Amino acid sequence: MTDIGSTPAELPGKAHGRSGSLLTESPMMKSRNAAEFRFRAYGLTAIVVALLTLAITLFTIVRDGTPAFFQAKLTYQVFIDAAVVDKNGTADPVEMAKVTTIGYARLLSNSLLAYLDEKGVAVEGMTDKEITDMISKDAPARLRDRVLADPSLVGQTITVKALVGGRIDGYLKGRVTRESSANDSNVTPRQLDMADRMVEAGILRSGFNWRFLTAPDASDLRPEAAGLGIALMGTLYMMMLVLIFTLPIAVAASIYLEEFAPKNWFTDLIEVNISNLAAVPSIVYGILGLAAFINFAGLPSSAPIVGALVLTLMTLPTIIIATRSAIRAVPPSIRDAALGVGASKMQTVFHHVLPLAAPGILTGTILGLASALGETGPLLLIGMVAFVTNYPASPLDGGFMDPATALPVQVYSWASRSDPAFIERSSGAIIVLLIFLVCMNIVAILLRRRFERRW
Amino acid sequence: MNVGILSIIVLALALCGFVVGRNRALQSVKGDARKLHSLPVYHGQTVALFVTVPAVLMMAVWLVAQPMVIEARIVGQLGDAVAADPVASKLAMEDVSRIADGLDALQAATGLSDDEIGDMRSDLSDIRGRLAEVGVALGSEVRPEIFSMAKSLRGMQQTGATMMTALVLMLAVGGLALGILRIEGDFRARNVAESFFMWLLVAAAGVAILTTIGIVLSLFSETMRFFSVHPASDFFFGLTWNPQFRGGSDLGIIPLLWGTLYITFVAMIVAAPIGIFAAIYTAEYASPRVRSVVKPLIEVIAGIPTVVFGLFALVTVGPFLRDYFAVPFGLGTSGSSVLTAGLVIGILNIPFVSSLTDDIINAVPQSLRDGSYGLGATKSETIKKVILPAALPGIVGAVLLATSRAIGETMIVTMGAGAAAKLDLNPFEAMTTITVKIVSQLTGDLAFDSPETLVAFALGSSLFVITLGLNVFALWIVRKYREQYE
């Protein structure tokens, strides 16, 4: 301690420390506090920006998508003329099926004109074609299906709810305006005036659009008829399969790695593998699915089973990581207790550890499924973006092999079409997707709350 | 007998085995379960495993092997000339199996007997027309040798199915008998059953390795095929990307790589500062209540599917940037642009950066903070001069992980970046990325062995190697960092 002994008087301590009252802010402190304030403001700004973008994203999606759940329909009386739909009067569905939608379109058109006349809705110089073009191209097909399903309707006057064309529907939702219609070959301002008059006469009404959730996709020209039915079924099939595939594999792999695996190169290899697989871009799994399941194994493309296999491989690492941490959270004392009464290691794991870890495993699995639910890129590569209009069969009849689409893919394929009416549908599909995600997350949170244990 | 019914029979046998095995075990010790080495349940399980495992394995092997064996024999019958040419044999095989499927459908629809089908002659009857009636469309008239091949294919398939059924049932019944005979009081049934489950667990853990092998094999074998039809140097150093339907395409990765890196750069310019500052605020400034609200809210962003952000880029961000920035300043007229995709990917990446950074900042020991506060440092001085330098390696790792995610992002760039491969500096210009081109090359109607399709696998390999490298490096940094404070 010789340094101290020879310390001269002007050593640190009082020498360079500034004195002065604590109650007055020194100029130095002023600038330091200003820097403090600025720094804090940066942090706050970052959070506000992040949350604001989230809010804007959700707001625009909800704003653009809500109209998709509503749809304008023409409600009027249609006379099913036997001379058009059943010339031979056989009432035989096979014979009647030879009449194409063109015949039914004529029925719908004639009846609409007659009905407008009857209700006294002014035509104001519009041609008949201009008026009847307002009916959706989808309506005749639906009327045909209805009549073929019930031939006794022939010769009767029935009430029909026919979709109007996408532009008229868009006009009632405020998407199409008179200015935009002037440059649009699909709609004229006079048709919009007519739509106003029809609304006034109570012919044209807007209602909740159930068919958005049940109908299959429709072609580019009929956005008003496009629905999510097949996409929802495809997604449902895939999620069922992903759950069936991932849960046993993830639980088994996690049990092995946490409870049994010896510390050797093989275990290390698996560990490194899992953490790296979790970070592989999802599109790479799409390439794997295309090469391995479709080209090599010969499974059909666009099939839910292939989608499910791809999503399984993709989510497995995430679920394994969650499952392992749930198993690790079970305290060793439980294992010691079971082993101590003479249970085998396997019995210990299956009788004690696994039941205690189950809520954590389920939570992790649900969150993994939620991320699989929204995955799009890999599904594009295995052909799930195809235009499918037939519902897949039930799972027992090999429905997992039938072509289908998926909810997020439907969002993408509608978004890439040119008609702005499809953007509305696309946003609507996102709302459905987000509702599913919110539900899954709520279930996960509830599970965690309900079963959370503090050891 | 089809596979479904066969599986059900095997399972039923297994169930019988379980019940019988359990009872027999009890009988062998005259109902006194204490004299058994293992509980009766394990004896039952063991018998059930003896029934199912060999039978199911046999079935799986047979189902995989049968089509290969049959194909080899059919191709062999087609003659050496066809067999030597892989393309011709593949086409012939497709014709044969399509006609065979058609005959199956025909039989199902009309109820023809096998003999009647066997007597059909393609040169005498209109096979094409009859198959069309049952919904199987053929491209051309049926050649007699192909038709007879189809008939022999059906024959072989039927024989094969019968043989498989017989073998599987024999194995199942044999396993049942063997399992039951082995039961006695001292038999260590639990150890047998448990070691089987042990192998199941190991196999499940092995799926991760199989996946990796699958990825590597599928990417690199196809990439090798691509390089055999297209020079690798053109791919790696080519400055133009211009695929042609008729061949002679320029397939250089450089413009795609440029687009990818440029967009990633923009994304990280957005995500890194916002994410890091948000993490600093939640970790150091926010009260526990604010933190418990803000953190999950930011993480909500990570839970939103990327296709949603894709639509947001396409419908909202793209037109906004175009109308208020690009067009007024004369920088471009495209809604899809580097900036659009970059901004939106940046938003998506904020929660990754912030939650990783938050973890890392929390791992910095409290004693360092105390030390700094005790010297009269302000909070921001402590953060800037003590916490961030200490956490720097971890934060770099977090940013690298987010970068790797940005590089591999697909939907946002597909919907927001555009499709034109360009080497340009203007961020308002539409450019394209590796992932966009993987999607577009593999979703078109191109033949599967053309370089224009195969290039997607080379692109995929490049993407895989780049992101894997980044990940391994980033995870290594983060692990080193964690060890430092453990």
Add this chain to the structure above:
Amino acid sequence: MYDAPANKQSVDQSNQKITARNVQVFYGDKQALRDVSVDIEDRTVTAFIGPSGCGKSTFLRCLNRMNDTVAIARVEGDIRLDGEDIYHPMVDPVQLRAKVGMVFQKPNPFPKSIYDNVAYGPKIHGLTRSKSELDGIVEESLKRAALWNEVKDRLQESGTGLSGGQQQRLCIARAVATGPEVLLMDEPCSALDPIATAQVEELIDDLRQNYSVVIVTHSMQQAARVSQKTAFFHLGNLVEYGETGTIFTNPQDPRTESYITGRIG
């Protein structure tokens, strides 16, 4: 064992550095400290002793408002430094901590070079105008902490690479470099071996020439060795405060006596 100044019996008002009156501390609903009143003198070593959980560290952390960094802590009462209320709303805790430095139980050097560790305080407080001036402070502080001879050739090496005792002396040098008037030490030797402890204790004795030193310690021997004044805390109460010699030889309170003779604690 220690050399108490002759005039200690008659403490004059001007020598009081910190005066605490009726200090109460709450952690959430739990009261950690009740009605503590103490006068701490300048250029004196004051020891706080007591069994664990008695509130001595809590009180120490009130003196430079380190408790502000604990969200649930609440401090009531009156603590004055040189007659100024340190909990006055106008007081910036940052400015306060520059005057009242602190050394912690576990050595906590920053993961920076030895030089940067010591220079940290002067830099953030803007105490120097030139590099050479800063070099001077670093050297003087290290000398003052009796560490200079050991590290003068490796100032750019990391502070975390030093031994435990060296690290703690580095932390003391770091605190001294800021130019404080009071040094708070929270069990500074509890993580150190006996040799390092002896070095630090010797250092504390030297520091008394320039600073008012407050030390929290578990060890009664240490309190007896280094302090002139001792305060005994028990269950959140200040039981007894006075000359170290008096406390150890002739305690007034039976609880103090039990503790000193080893019956509680």
